[in-house]
Amino acid sequence: MKLLRVGEPGAEIPAVLDGDGTVFGITDVTADVDVAFLASGGVDRVREALAAGTLPRLEVEGRRIGAPVSRPGKVVCVGLNYRDHAEETGAAVPERPVVFMKDASTVVGPYDPVRIPRGSVKTDWEVELAVVIGTQARYLASPAEAAGHIAGYAISNDVSEREFQLEYSAQWDLGKSCETFNPLGPWLVTPDEAGDPQALGLRLSVNGEVRQDGDTKNMIFDVAYLVWYLSQYMVLRPGDVINTGTPAGVALGLPGTPYLRAGDVVELSIDGLGTQRQTLINA
Template sequence: MKLLRVGPAGAERPALLDAAGTLRDLSGLVPDVDGALLADDAALDRVRAAAASGELPALDSAGLRVGPPVGRIGKVVCIGLNYHDHAAETGAEPPAEPVVFFKAADTVVGPHDTVLVPRRSTKTDWEVELAVVIGRTARYVESHEAALACVGGYAVAHDVSEREFQIERGGTWDKGKNCETFNPLGPWLVTPDEVPDPQALGLKLWVNGELKQDGSTADQIFSVAEVVRYVSQFMTLYPGDVINTGTPAGVAMGQPEPKPYLRAGDVVELEIGGLGRQRQELKPA
């Protein structure tokens, strides 16, 4: 299934995109697309049955904002340097263990919402990423099979980063990762039955129409299953938590000087095969 949330920020309603591409209203069936829904097999079965019946009311998508596809996110866990080609372009050795950092849940916005360039920023960068949304509590998971059983769905994420704040200002990466609007998510939450192999997904990103990133999750250093398993050894992952699993080569930081960092007025578009497409215009904060 392709689940999503539509409507004004903070007042989104649950919806479903059916096989014919029609937007269907789920608000009469479930209160939201969130961790509670993903953990409730009976509720998901009702949604599937209703979708198959064709009885869900259609929504007019014209002018309708698409919000983040999952509500009430507990935490956003991020994995850095998780593609061989991205590590190479930044001059870093492939890590022996996953590099883990956090984004605050309030950085998450809709897939087509405005991204704000922070004040005094000169190095705002792009990163297309596969997001994993947890559907079952993951605590000390032992196997890759058990880790994948904890996945409730997949989505496109844009891990926007400010490299000066992240790398040159001391401390951890958090300052360059948690600026307002720095995690567009969506458009859809795609359930695992529609993603048979999360290690065979193509990722692309364009800036002002120019292709900048063109990679595959096959190049990940640590697979989706290993990331979920590994992270669960250090923290409990709850339904509705999100993991951004890293970005392939092609970010501005990896380009020759002068590096083409983002500016207000730029337009970024990104997509992952089968998971949908995002588009953001950048404006000053």
């Protein structure tokens, strides 16, 4: 099952996409795909309503698609989680997950413009598998427990400003939390439909040129391990988003490759999770 949100920012309508590609509104089930919806078993209620055939069709042609989750509590990111990405940036392959936080307000729709920050000369791209938490995860006993706490998966573009990130501070936050720096979606795909999260191809192109072409099987720390690991240090709550890292092919790791400029177009895809497309504009 694929959940999505349709409409202008702040006025999105929750919806579901069935296996035939038909979109149905779910406002009779929930006001939004948000923390309350996920925490109260909303996904199961939508599945039941879809099976019962009681949901109205929703026309989405020409309408904006928002992020599939409204107002996530936090966005937790994992850096250097693909060996080839660590190597291309000159970083050591980590022995433990590299964890940092991203301002949750950076989350925007999958086709919304991305704003290049004022003063930026190194705005970069990162296609990532995003994990959306469905039920609270706190001190999980093992990675085997992680699956029961995952609502689904989505595409995430962990946009980064490398000068801000690596040269302005010992922390990465300055280069990660600029406005619009986390396009998410187009869908929240439930685990039963997404399949094995460690067998998904992920790709990104800039102006039609392929920059990243990887596979989640090459993660250093897999999804289950990351959910378990993070639960030892923070409470993961419904609606929280985990960005699980990016494969090789970012501008930082490709000497001579230009960073993003206004007018550039970035396109992303992950097997079974849809596609994104953003045009860069100046802040």
